Amino acid sequence: MRAIAYDRHGRAGQVLRLSEQPAPAGPAAGQVRVRVLSRPVHPGDLAGVEGFPGAPRQRFATPRIPGLEGMGVIETVGDGVRELRAGQRVAFFPVPGAWSELVTAPADLVVPVPEGVGDETAALMLVNPLTLLSLLRAVEDAQHGQAGRLMQLGGPLSGLHALKQD
Template identity: 35%
Template sequence: MFAIRPHQPGGPEILKLEELPTPAPAVGEVLVRIEAAGVNFIDIYHRSGQYPMPQPMPLGLEGAGVVEAVGEGVTEVGVGERVAWAAGPGSYASHVVIPSSKLVPVPEGVDARMAAAAMLQGMTAQYLAKTTWPLRPGDLCLIHAAAGGVGLLLCQMARRAGAFVIGTVSTEEKAALARDAGAHEVIVYTQQDFAEETQRLVGGKGVSVVYDSVGRDTFERSLSCLRRRGMLVLYGQSSGPVGPFDPQLLARHGSLFLTRPTLGDYTATREDLLTRASDVLLGIQKGELTLRIGVTYPLAQAAEAHSALGGRATSGKILLLPD
């Protein structure tokens, strides 16, 4: 098998393709031949050492492929089945061994690229819109990075839920993508102060919820966008982690709520995993959700994929293709 397994944290240049022995699945595990692997910001955090990993680093959490072998005791899937996952360390590879409990079936009509692109970002958008702050008709929401992988799906889900959707993006080209995904209004933050423009758009009353994957650069201004008792959902930190702050800041802005959710806690049980994954994958199958795959790279070009994602040079999903 071939895999990306850096031996120490560093920049994108450490992502080198290696040939390794193909592992055999142990009890409760499955060997999958990977057809597509998703590239996500958490992979950058792992690569850089911001989120420590064992070494050599099994980079990549998300992918889709075909089951080639099953270990003893596996009942969830069988050889030849098409599966996808969002918690399979080592997915930057041609093969990976994953606990069978982490796999979900891929429905007919959804190809491997779509399935790989949908899992982590799709289930993230799903829990944000339907559980963390369950959007309802009349809610006002602000979505940062609205033309990113999560952002485009979140715009669609928020619009379908009946919310008024405001997105922030860096360029006019990305603004068009966000509008196509369902945003009622889009703020190009390189041209306007997003906090001032958000308040103008909602008549100064604030939004119900801000979905913020940016972190340090947007945190305090995101708080200023919220209505009384609104919620800041800080689900990422592409600009860096938020520094220490006095919780009185939440009181000063109107008794606000702040949460820092992770997909792992929203898919902690197999029931939750299957429910969220099915909601997303069946939505794609039925044409209710549209995925944008921004660019694909051969597995050997993982460094270029990380550079593109880290530089915010893409919109939509980035995939690595082992073949």
Template identity: 35%
Template sequence: MVHAIRLNKTGGPEVLAWETVDLPSPAAGEATVRHHAVGLNFIDTYHRTGLYPLALPSGIGLEGAGVVEAVGAGVTEVKVGDRVAYAGGPVGAYAEVRNIPAHRLLQLPASIAFNTAAAMMLQGLTTAYLLRRTYRVQAGDAVLIHAAAGGVGLIACQWAKALGATVIGTVGSTAKADIARAHGCDHVINYSSEDFVARVREITGGEGVPVVYDGVGKDTFMGSLDSLRPMGLLVSYGNASGPVDPLDLLLLSQKGSLFVTRPTLMNYTAKRADLEALGAELFEVVASGKVRIEVNQSYALKDAIQAHRDLEARKTTGSTILIP
């Protein structure tokens, strides 16, 4: 018998239930992973509230790191005893032990600790596809990254800086501005006291940026469009402030023939080869020291309710993990 956090209904953090569950032997194509650490991410709150619906009852959580304890028939990607990490579906990472499709697992280099891996896989792979696939950041680009002191934000700012970009980051407080500045931001805008669109135009000499990475959603979406140069790309990858309102496509032509995309990690890593390629880029940039992964909060897995409360109250910075 193992313990896991389960969802029997949607709602606030209080619906997260610490339960004893039966874990069968891994089915064909599956591996059993004993978690050493589990990642906490904002998308978990979308699943909990029902914004991204799950079939209930359900597990929750999309990221973890641990050791393979058993494999089902036909598994070739990993073997018993391997150190592994993963991000993406199926949900169910908030567990001491779980079964997961083996093709979703990446072998973890010995140089990367379990806590680091659990803190970086979802945010790091997200950053990898955002900066290297959705819009391939080049030296000399100016990029706008919202929530620069958040989990994805801190990785993205460091990585974009390492690629030679001029990094403009937005934050909601003076304390978070200091954090963002220490992680690669050339220009930090406190959107609670400054007009970020005006500041972006000022920083870029009136031109705007070729790409905006926006995980905030409703509160920043229109300003993100107004921060782009003609034919620029708005990458809307999250809804931290709520879902974006329906968009009149004519606005995109009126504001400069703009592009908007709403990508997901699941689409960008659906093929095993793409997952392995992005994972290799992530492991390399972390191992090189160009991107530092900082676990700024740690909670016991059974205390996931408090972790969700703190996350939604913007009390966290960087990465947060849950320890089984």
């Protein structure tokens, strides 16, 4: 199967390459195999490729495939999976290796994509609500139960911060 992979930390444009990789195993009981049709690129994905700032750059014996989320069509369903079926459009998160043609995922990390939702939107539909929840919690923490204006700041890999304005 084709995948975007890297075998050392570094700038994405220098270390990522399209390569042939072994297809993932499975699906085992409680898993599904998904043919990936769309996958986003997030700053967190790139941070994994680049390595942490200040940490030594590593080389890996086996290439790594980035990405944790995406959408596709179920090819096969493992034993015990009742809510999902082959041919169904689904989104998944967090499932390592999303920047490949195939992923094998635990069925509880896969959800059906509603009719009318495009592939690109579906590829993001699981992580964005988590981001919103994190933002809401940061706002609640910053307000300490008091009403008032709030300024929200955020940046790549900086997390979400909310500052209360008095």
